[in-house]
Amino acid sequence: MDRFMYSIAFLLPFAIGLALVGCISGFLAGLLGVGGGIVVVPVLYHVLAAFDVDVALRAHISVGTSLATIIPTSFQSIKAHRARGAVDTALLKWWAPFVALGVLIGVVLAGVSPGALLTAVFGIVAALVALHMLLTPEGMHLVKSLPAKPFQALMATAIGTISTLMGIGGGTLTVPTLSLCNYPVRRAVGTASVIGLIIALPGAIGFVINGWKASGLPPLSLGYVNGAGFVAIALTSMLFAPLGARTAHTIDPKWLRRLFGIFLAITSVKMLFDVYRHWIA
Template sequence: MHDPSFLLLFALGLILTGCVSGFLAGLLGVGGGIVVVPVLYIVLAAFDVESDLIPFIAVGTSLATIIPTSIQSFRAHHARGSVDTALLKWWGPFVAVGVVLGVTIAAWANGEFLTLVFAAVALLVAGYMLFSPEGAHVAPRLPGRPIQALLATIIGTISSLMGIGGGTLTVPVLSLASYPVRRAVGTASVVGLIIAVPGALGFVVNGWGKSDLPPFSLGHVNLAGFVLIAASSMFFAPLGARTAHALEPKWLRRLFGVFLAVTSIKMMT
């Protein structure tokens, strides 16, 4: 049993996590999960949660917090006309299929697998953002619809396993096809919502009835973490979106890459 001062610090840490993740959700279209997941690893370990449960609770809770943050981020980007609704109509169903696949894989995986997926993919994307030449692309436009459907499915699968909102993968995939970065970030905010809703529900189901879950848990979603992080993050997403429109695209790429690299190295150590 922890004393009140420790619980207060724990709550303040979650609130601060929400502020940072909300800002990054609006700035980079990452849904905040890339921040929430590693921080929850730390705070859950501090509360002596069983080590193999930590990755599942971190991912499930992160997906839940992405829901309100993505809504706020979408509204801010949509007001600036940086959301590609036509693309989303095609990608959306396939992203959702990918989420179902990812949640199914998570039901059979262990905690080390989820950690490895998170760290490896984050480092791969960081390398692309930091070291690929400015404006680098592999195609002058988006590929045909069958390839887009495959890409959207992969994005949904991996993102649901990582507990992220989709921007981590959506932004670089679109950028490789010569897609404007600001429009990619705005569109990614909606992809995050498509991932977060079924993903969070899936982790609730996967963890339902398990023993040794921390207090206030609904399956693998911790409600205390969800409320505190979501409540603070939703106020900072619009600020991030406004900042994104004030920065040059190259700085968005560099910020995105540095943040992912640091996060990945932290997860591996």
């Protein structure tokens, strides 16, 4: 009975907090044109902290739940991009197996890594993406075309691994990577929507398995995927994403890039500071 009352007392305010995470992530995803995972993970991490979830579990739960929430939104995104012919099937045939390999590597690494390491990976990569958004001119590319296929295989594997460790879909890393190779941005975004599903589905399953026997998890958790978080965030993010998209048309794109960069910079500093405090404790 005490356990039941604890679950109810925990879940009601927790569900409200999770719904707010979905509202924020959905709005920013629509506003900034990024995958929700890059927003869900840090915000959910701090919600879990507010509810005194063990610091050793926060990063794993945030990443696993974020990957799960990407699955339904990926299906919607793929359908929309395929209808516009923006999915590069030929590229996917080569990249998909290596992205999947990267996901497998990421799941294995996450299973043996402490939460502080996952937090550090997110913080470092988020800082690099922030610098890219703030300092790189829009449309800039480093090379004239995609490299040879062996190098593409390495790129795809790295994207799968890092994205799985961070709990993000394909867009955050795939789009800038392809864009720097002078690849059309719209096709990069469309193709990244499929890569996001390749990452999210097996990645979420892997985090369920990794956390199956973990203790101290919040109520309604399947391993490191919190069921309440999945439902609340997925539903509210899909509701608020269109509002963010409409707002985006009223703001200069340059300011959107700067806004996203500043958000990521602040997020990365906060998460890296948490890692520092954990390591010196």
